[in-house]
Amino acid sequence: MSDATKLYAQNGDPGFPRIVLPEIPNLAQMETYESNGGYAALKRALEMDPAAVTDVVKKSGLRGRGGAAFPTGLKWTFMPKGNEKPKYLAINADESEPGSFKDRQILEFNPHQLIEGILIASYAMGIKAAYIYIRGEYYKWYKILEKAVEEAYSRKYVGENIAGSNFSVDVYVHRGAGAYICGEESGLMESLEGKRGYPRVKPPFPAQNGLWGNPTTINNVETIANVPAIIWNGAEWFAKIGAEKHPGTLLYGVSGHVNRPGVFELPSGTLLTDLIYKYAGGVIGDKKIKMVIPGGSSMPPLRGDQLEGVKMDAESLKGVGSAIGTGGVIVMDEDTNLTKVLLRITKFYWDESCGQCTPCREGTGWMKKILQRMYDGGGKAEDLDLLVRVANNIEGNTICALGDAAAWPVKFTIQRFRKELEEELASQERSAAA
Ligand SMILES: Cc1cc2nc3c(=O)[nH]c(=O)nc-3n(C[C@H](O)[C@H](O)[C@H](O)COP(=O)(O)O)c2cc1C
Incomplete structure (x- = not known):
């Protein structure tokens, strides 16, 4: 052999x-x-x-890399x-x-x-x-x-x-x-x-x-x-690599405002900051990070000031209110317009919703409409609560997890960046009243 x-x-x-x-x-x-x-x-x-x-695979601790x-x-x-x-x-x-x-x-x-x-x-x-x-x-x-x-x-x-x-x-x-x-x-x-x-x-x-x-x-x-x-x-060899409860290497795909985007195979549990600064070459123009989505567009985002010490594995990310998903890390710098990001992501899920479940089919469309209005400058202070309400009505109420995937980015971005979004809406209302 x-x-x-x-x-x-x-x-x-x-x-x-x-x-x-x-x-x-x-x-x-x-x-x-x-x-x-x-x-x-x-x-x-x-x-x-x-x-x-099967027993060897079980003992190795291998966990699915498709998202869950x-x-x-x-x-x-x-x-x-x-x-x-x-x-x-x-x-x-x-x-x-x-x-x-x-x-x-x-x-x-x-x-x-x-x-x-x-x-x-x-x-x-x-x-x-x-x-x-x-x-x-x-x-x-x-x-x-x-x-x-x-x-x-x-x-x-x-x-x-x-x-x-x-x-x-x-x-x-x-x-x-x-x-x-x-x-x-x-x-x-x-x-x-x-x-x-x-x-x-x-x-x-x-x-x-x-x-x-x-x-x-x-x-x-x-x-x-x-x-x-x-x-x-x-099994023992594999189980010893990376994070104990989510062992092995992961293929981390890093994209967005980084100098060297790409796919990096690294042990699970690698520091998110190492991924961004050591492997992906840091942020373009040395700007600050506003937001990072750690596991593909459907996962709850993290604020730039939440990244220190965050390890990239299923359990650690759960601990900071996000998830590993597919390990696709999207880095967004300080100049990123969050409404534009949410509109872009929501358009994707609206377009890709199969239409079978009413909350997903209708909810993604309503979120898109509200976000489009906000992006066009016609937002209102109550839009944030309205978006969260629509997202909550989608989450957990659909046959498959596409509904959650559409709801999470909206809901958690609003939760984690509420002040910035409120200020933007207030300024839109002031302009409209002037
Ligand atoms: C809307 C949606 C899209 C998905 N797309 C993929 C995909 O492109 N590739 C993938 O492996 N898993 C995808 N998944 C997860 C799969 O349903 C499934 O959990 C996965 O393929 C199982 O493989 P694993 O156990 O090896 O991770 C998706 C799930 C949802 C809800």
Whole structure:
């Protein structure tokens, strides 16, 4: 068996491993991936009992990287044992949350590790068909992925009797048509089935009633790309990296008013200020920070004066009233117009609401109208309370979490920047009265 240790090697500088984006040139090519030990973890997994594979993932503490940070191994155990019904794996490569652009790095630079993870997960759960649902706009990445899957088929890693074993699985790449709602797991399954991407009422959950009514597990690209490294190096190795309750590395995508935007693979629990100043090169023009959204546009924002000591992992962010989401950090400097930001974000959720639930369909539209009026200079003092009321009527009252995603930025920006927004509205009222 070839040795995969190099693949998940220590990166000299800060002294932590690069798990999903190793610094190896041309790793997307099968030859390079194999010569660095790729697919060795699959072979190791195939020698284990499937339940033992799930157990390793469970013990590693791996949590989903798609937004909710749900424990991955635990999710896998929800799948029924036995083969009375076909079972499916759906990989979520929809990546449509504004500020989130990390999965595409894996698709571009390390697609075979994702495929290897899919194969290991399928083996662990007794799955015979896996789908990668990729957002329609990711055409370039779709082509890369499709080529990688074809190569994996030609090397007999995918298909019948994988690597000489009696395990068989097919992998299909399926393109979405550009809808954020199809990243929500049940909307994704409806779309894969060829229907309109309307999220389903839960329960029943996908492990009971997933694709075509059969048991299904849905996992994010980054989540699954971690699996080969965990199988190769063991649960304890992984559990020791980064934050104790949310271990491993995270792909942090930093955007906005920074000198060096990009995706940085760093241990979970990295300081937010290190991310911004050390890795993303600090704020453009050395300006002060007004606001940071730490986990993609739907997560509650933090004020510039709240950033000191904040660690970037699920539990730490919860502690400061936000959430890790997809690790997409949006930095906004002192000159940022908050009304413009909220209007932009709200327009997105209004546009992407599937329209199934009245609070989301109507509420996002009303928030947009109020914010547009405020942005155009016609705001009133009572608008802030009105916005919070509309947001509260959306939050928790919809089939899927798109409603919460739309409500949170508005509600928490108003809560954390009330004074500034009140002053702006007062000045608008003064101008209107003059
Ligand atoms: C509106 C909406 C959009 C979502 N978009 C994505 C997405 O693009 N990619 C993703 O992995 N998860 C997305 N999610 C989360 C998924 O529903 C699901 O929790 C995730 O794919 C599970 O994978 P994980 O357990 O590996 O994190 C979205 C959720 C909501 C409510």
